[in-house]
Amino acid sequence: MDPVAILLFILPAYFANAVPVVLGGGVPIDLRRNFIDGRRMFGDGKTIQGLFAGMVAAFLVGAIMAHVIPGTQYEFFPNRLAYVISGILLGVGTMAGDLLGSFVKRRMDIEQGSSTVLLDELSFLLVALLFSLLLKPEILTLEAAAFLLVVTYFVHKGANIVANKLGLKKVPW
Numbered sequence: 434m435d436p437v438a439i440l441l442f443i444l445p446a447y448f449a450n451a452v453p454v455v456l457g458g459g460v461p462i463d464l465r466r467n468f469i470d471g472r473r474m475f476g477d478g479k480t481i482q483g484l485f486a487g488m489v490a491a492f493l494v495g496a497i498m499a500h501v502i503p504g505t506q507y508e509f510f511p512n513r514l515a516y517v518i519s520g521i522l523l524g525v526g527t528m529a530g531d532l533l534g535s536f537v538k539r540r541m542d543i544e545q546g547s548s549t550v551l552l553d554e555l556s557f558l559l560v561a562l563l564f565s566l567l568l569k570p571e572i573l574t575l576e577a578a579a580f581l582l583v584v585t586y587f588v589h590k591g592a593n594i595v596a597n598k599l600g601l602k603k604v605p606w
Contacts, residue, residue: 436580438509441498442509443581446524446527448491452489453487454483456483457478461475465477470540475535478546488525491525495518495524499513526563527557530556530557534549538552546603562581
C-alpha cells in the first residue's frame with residue numbers, strides 16, 4: 434500500500450466533505466420537515482446547495498486528477514474517464530454518508546452541532562469507500578481502509594478547527 438496513492442484516491446471525498454462548509458447554506462435538504470418519529474430528518478446544517486457543492490467539488494477534483502495523475506507513479510485507473518467517475522462516486526458516497534450520519538444523530542436525539550466521533554468524522558468516509566468499491570474494489574484493502582480511517586479522523590479534526598478559527602463553522606468539531 435502506497436499511502437500517497439491511497440490519499441490521492443480518496444481526495445475527491447475529502448473535498449466533497451469540506452466544500453459544503455464554505456459553499457453551503459440556503460434551503461435545508463429536509464425542507465424543515467420531520468421524520469415519522471417527529472424529529473427533523475437532517476436539520477438546517479444539511480442544505481441542497483451544500484449537497485450539490487460537495488458533489489460538484491468531488492467531480493472537479495476527479496476531472497483534475499484525470500489530467501494530472503495518468504503517466505505518473507500514482508496512476509491507479511486505466512483511463513482518464515475512470516478518474517472522473519471515481520470523483521462522482523466518491524462525491525455521491527461522501528454526501529450520502531454525511532446525510533446518513535446526520536439522520537442517525539437526529540434519531541438518537543443528538544443536537545445539530547454536537548460532536549459524535551463515528552457519525553461526524555467517519556460516516557462520510559465509510560460510505561464513500563463503499564461507493565468506490567463499484568469502480569476499484571482492489572484498492573480497499575484492510576490495511577488501506579485502516580490507514581484512511583486513522584488519517585481521516587485527524588484530517589477532519591484539524592480541518593474543523595481551522596474552519597472554526599476562520600469563522601466558517603460555529604463549533605471546532
